[in-house]
Amino acid sequence: MSETSPSLVPQQELWQLPAGELAVLLREEFVSWWRQESRIHRIIAHLDNGGARALGYTGVAGLVADIARSSGPGVKKLVKRALATNPGQGIDGAEIPAAAPVGGEAVREGEISPEHVDGIVRVLEKIPAAVSGEDREFAEQTLVELARRAGVREIGKAGKEILDRLDPDGPEPRDIPEPRRELNVHQRKDGSAKFDGYLDPVSAAKTLALLDPLAQSSEGDQDGELVRRSRAERYGDAFMEIIALAASHPESPNRSGGRSGLIVTIPLDALKKELGTACLDMVTDITASEARILACDCRVIPAILDGDGQPLEMGRARRLVTEALRFMLALRDGGCCFPGCSRTPRHCEAHHVVPWAHGGTTDLGNLVLLCAHHHRLLHRSDWTLRMVDGLPEFTPPEFVDPWRRPRTNRHTAQPRAA
Incomplete structure (x- = not known):
């Protein structure tokens, strides 16, 4: 041979x-x-x-x-x-x-x-x-x-x-009947929370009917959400999408009637450089990078701090992206602009191409829609974004593509009628 x-x-x-x-x-x-x-x-x-x-x-x-x-x-x-x-x-x-x-x-x-x-x-x-x-x-x-x-x-x-x-006997049967509905929330010192609980079959079916479509990739979706994140991460993001939809409803219990309203306190230099920490709702420490993500699409109250961290001036709450502008973004982008993603507009956040902290304007030419997953990725990785002829164009890091060839999403790259 x-x-x-x-x-x-x-x-x-x-x-x-x-x-x-x-x-x-x-x-x-x-x-x-x-x-x-x-x-x-x-x-x-x-x-x-x-x-x-x-x-x-x-x-x-x-x-x-x-x-x-x-x-x-x-x-x-x-x-x-x-x-x-x-x-x-x-x-x-x-x-x-x-x-x-x-x-x-x-x-x-x-x-x-x-x-x-x-x-x-x-x-x-x-x-x-x-x-x-x-x-x-x-x-x-x-x-x-x-x-x-x-x-x-x-x-x-x-x-x-x-x-x-x-294991010849298999799992031991439970002698104590399960409660019909139960939710335990464990608030931690750093502001995060851990959930565990139980839902009866009917409640579970109703809940999963909302969570499952948000946690799975759409048919033909090249984004790979199903594999990019673990099952727990995908369902966690799906849960937060439902919270965001509920919070934006006019009859929401928080009376916001719009996007999330958060108080973020951070020195202006830290916000621009994405270095250091910020304070969320006067209690929780978050990174400057996370504060910058929130600044894209949340209602923020700017606070100017001196070198010792003392407040010098407090501004009015300002809605960075109006509902009318969000509607125009939905018409233009049709959903998440990231290459391969097919998230619909209602599950997306507005992102400033030129950051707001660096003087970026809040208008159609400087905004794109991104799902929460790709919004975080764009802020935290070497993926870059620019507008070309009014449409978003993404450039991958060198380790993804050594030639760094620009990419677009198929539904944002199509010619549009006048």
């Missing part, structure tokens, strides 16, 4: 090889592919340890989707696979062991495929927390050894048998 790999065999000569040799060459290419993906796994795992956030992304999945120019379940599986087979890093810098280290090593050796790893991880995720570490390690080792000689389907069957032995 020839030792020449397919990459070195001219395409016109492949047809001359016997079928047996072609099959062996295909096997070699698969092994090489698996090993290459394991190297990609390692890079993704390292970027997950703070690297993605340093580049302005809320999670590593969004960064991977932009670099790979891809979206959908494939990217989601790739990231999950990478994080499961490589150690992570805690907030204190301590190493967090990988969930499937043996499977990761087998992929690096080219002995099993990434799909085998997916099946193994699915089984490991179902092992009860009460099972000892030794039993968990033995389960993974057993599945990896099976994967070296069997297909993915066999992994699922063997995993079910292992789970039946480790």
Whole structure:
């Protein structure tokens, strides 16, 4: 058998090889592919340890989707696979062991495929927390050894048998009936809040009917919202979109009848430079960058502070974007302007192309609509935005596109009738 790999065999000569040799060459290419993906796994795992956030992304999945120019379940599986087979890093810098280290090593050796790893991880995720570490390690080792000689389907069957032995009784039934509706709010010292609760089936169905459409990507959406953020992040953003819609209703309990009204206190220099901190509603500290995001589309009360932080002058609350101007933005942009995003106007915020703190005007030529996710990304990353012939044009960072070729959203790039 020839030792020449397919990459070195001219395409016109492949047809001359016997079928047996072609099959062996295909096997070699698969092994090489698996090993290459394991190297990609390692890079993704390292970027997950703070690297993605340093580049302005809320999670590593969004960064991977932009670099790979891809979206959908494939990217989601790739990231999950990478994080499961490589150690992570805690907030204190301590190493967090990988969930499937043996499977990761087998992929690096080219002995099993990434799909085998997916099946193994699915089984490991179902092992009860009460099972000892030794039993968990033995389960993974057993599945990896099976994967070296069997297909993915066999992994699922063997995993079910292992789970039946480790947890023969299944989860214990609850003796105490659940309440119909319950919501606990834990306010923290830094101003953030943690929620947990329970909804009966009818209440849950009504709630999810509102949350699900906002948390999922639209059909054909190239934005990749489904993979750019975790499920918890997507539903958290969906919850805040519902809050924003409720707050803008004329009969809202907060009587605002418009966009959010917030008091942000910050020195003018800090707002311009996006360095330092600001005070939200007189209580909570936020970064200057977050204050600048709020200044795009919230009702703000400017306060001029002296060098010692004492207020010198207090201005009137000013609505930066009027409802009439927002209507004109909706007509022009048709939704989020970020390339590939299909969020509708009602789920978007107005963004100043030239920042308001730097003298940017609040008019149609200096405003674009962005969904909350892409609004944060634009403020916190190296993506840039400019207006070209009255339409928004985005330039990606070099790590997304080395040539930094400008991009537009298909629904904002279309010619418009006069």
